[in-house]
Amino acid sequence: MCGTADLTNDTFSPEQQAYLENLLGQLDLAAAFVRPTAEAAQEVTVHGTPYEDLAGEEVLKAEKHPWEYWPRMKLSAREGRFAEGGDNFMFKHHGMFNVAPAQAGYMCRLRIPGGLLRGDQLAMLADAAEEMGGGYAHLTTRGNLQVREIQPPDMIRFLERLYEIGLTAKGSGADSVRNITLSPTSGFDPGELIDLREQATDTHHLILNSRDLHGLPRKFNIAFDTGGHASCVSDTNDIGYLATEVADDGGETRILCEVMLGGITGHGDFARPTGWFLRPDDTVAASAAMLQVFVEHGDRTNRKRARLKYVLDAHGDDWFVERAQEKLDAMVEAGEAAAGARFERIDRDRCTPRATIDRLAHVGVHEQADGRFHVGVVFPAGRLSPGQMRGIGALAKRYGKNDVRLTVWQNLLIPHVDGRDVAAVEAGLAELGLASSKTSFHAGAVACTGKWACKYGAAHTKENLVPIVEHLAERFELDSPINLHVTGCANSCAQHYIGDVGLLGATTADGEEAFQVFLGGGSDADQGIGRHLAGPVPAPRVKHLLEQVVATYLQRREGSETFLAFTRRHEIEELQELFAQEEAVAG
DSSP states (O other): OOSSOOOOOTTSOHHHHHHHHHHHHHHTGGGGGSOOOHHHHTTOEETTEEGGGSOHHHHHHHHSOGGGGHHHHHHHHHTTOOOOHHHHHHHGGGTEEEOTTTSSSEEEEOBOGGGEEEHHHHHHHHHHHHHHSSSOEEEOTTSOEEEEEEOGGGHHHHHHHHHHHTOBOTTOSSSSBOOOEEOTTTTTOTTOSOOOHHHHHHHHHHHHTOGGGSSOSSOBOEEEEOSSSSOOOGGGSSEEEEEEEEEOTTSOEEEEEEEEEOOBGGGTBOOEEEEEEEOGGGHHHHHHHHHHHHHHHSOSSOGGGOSHHHHHHHHOHHHHHHHHHHHHHHHHHTTSSOTTOOOEEOOGGGBOOOOOOOTTTTSEEEEOTTSOEEEEEBOGGGEEOHHHHHHHHHHHHHHSTTEEEEOTTSOEEEEEEOGGGHHHHHHHHHHTTOBSOOOTTTTTEEEOOGGGTOTTOSSOSHHHHHHHHHHHHHHOOOSSOOOEEEESSTTOTTOGGGSSEEEEEEEOTTSOEEEEEEEOOBOGGGOBOOEEEEEEEEHHHHHHHHHHHHHHHHHHOOTTOOHHHHHHTSOHHHHHHHHHHHHHHHO
């Protein structure tokens, strides 16, 4: 049929034909049978972007929503096939990554909102990793866990096991809001202004249950900072909420959350304080409102310019917040947000400066606000064995109210430990081959997966990080930490730009594995992008170069000057010359 529906048929009586023609006229169903013209087809758009201009990934999402891929995933698992092509991209929205050829098997990235995990969940996850994965898990730089080497027949079984444990991997990859991060000491930090656990988990659940907040133009990161002593590097996120004490005209104070926007350190930008504030409970609905603006205005033609940063660059922070307020107003009108939910502009001179961040708050034993203690456990390169997972779960259940906190520093905390039980917890960790105290090199050492199991990695990261840290720790004793961030490629999953020392995977001219070396990066009060010192430096040579860098720092610093202050006091050309001179003398 074309144009209009033809109901002429000898099998229908005149009365039946008249009835059907009248019914079609009332329902306007004839239009459903009209073949669209070429001109009409060209008018199809996705949030204003012509269909033919969409990036390939956007076409996939336009044709089938990521949530609708579950049956296809089940068939793939039943047939024992690895995802290929478009399936590989779309399966990532469910947390499953085919990382071939770097490694045989799927990597599953979980969602653990706020890094809030129970000890019994960690123990059950150990069973799943041992039964269906490679028999280990990795802590990530978003307070999360990954399990690797999951074979195709076990893909769905593993995801279903997560549901049984009370966990999920949904929306942990591809164009999704990634794991919501939170100050790891939320609820017991002596310096925090407000406990934001509820806001972080509510935002997680709102996103999981909102179809239109999946299949974004690009990945998206959100963080909640309680204003306490432990950092969650909230200024590296697309949206960061920083709890702030604000004075009213009458001298009364309120705790609000300042909205920081546009963090993407891999592109050289931190999230900017905007001067816009929200009531803490309004951050959940406001997150959805801002995501809706991103969905409508994010670039769907060029994935290299599809992050929120580029929407802000094009329109400005105020424009973005004003559009989000319009969405928020509509949510209030629809009964989906609390009355009075609004972004409020506040002068910064009315804000009390945040508490000083303790760069070692995530490792070692620290007293909580209630007089109990949290024990920060150190992991070389963030790797956990099933035995360690079960052991930590048991310690948390026995001594820590079954509470485990994952941090962005690839380690975890056991909180709520009574003072008389701290020694028992440390002894239990020692039996697992772990410790709560390490050198100032171990405390801030993080690495992405790297070449070992990531097809993008140009260098082995974890394998190089551990010997570098051990090499430096054997030679130097520091009075302040030196954070070392090692990342395998320019995607910068380990955020090499914000490390005191940052290493970026590379290759030499003759194809040897190497690293670009950066110095002087930092976050929070130490915010800054690391500057390129040297490279590509062959991987075996890096530890010797860094030995010379640290030795020179300790010899030439002023008083108790930190490594960060020392490196920032010099132009990068001065540092290059200084280290070269010292190396020549040492040689």
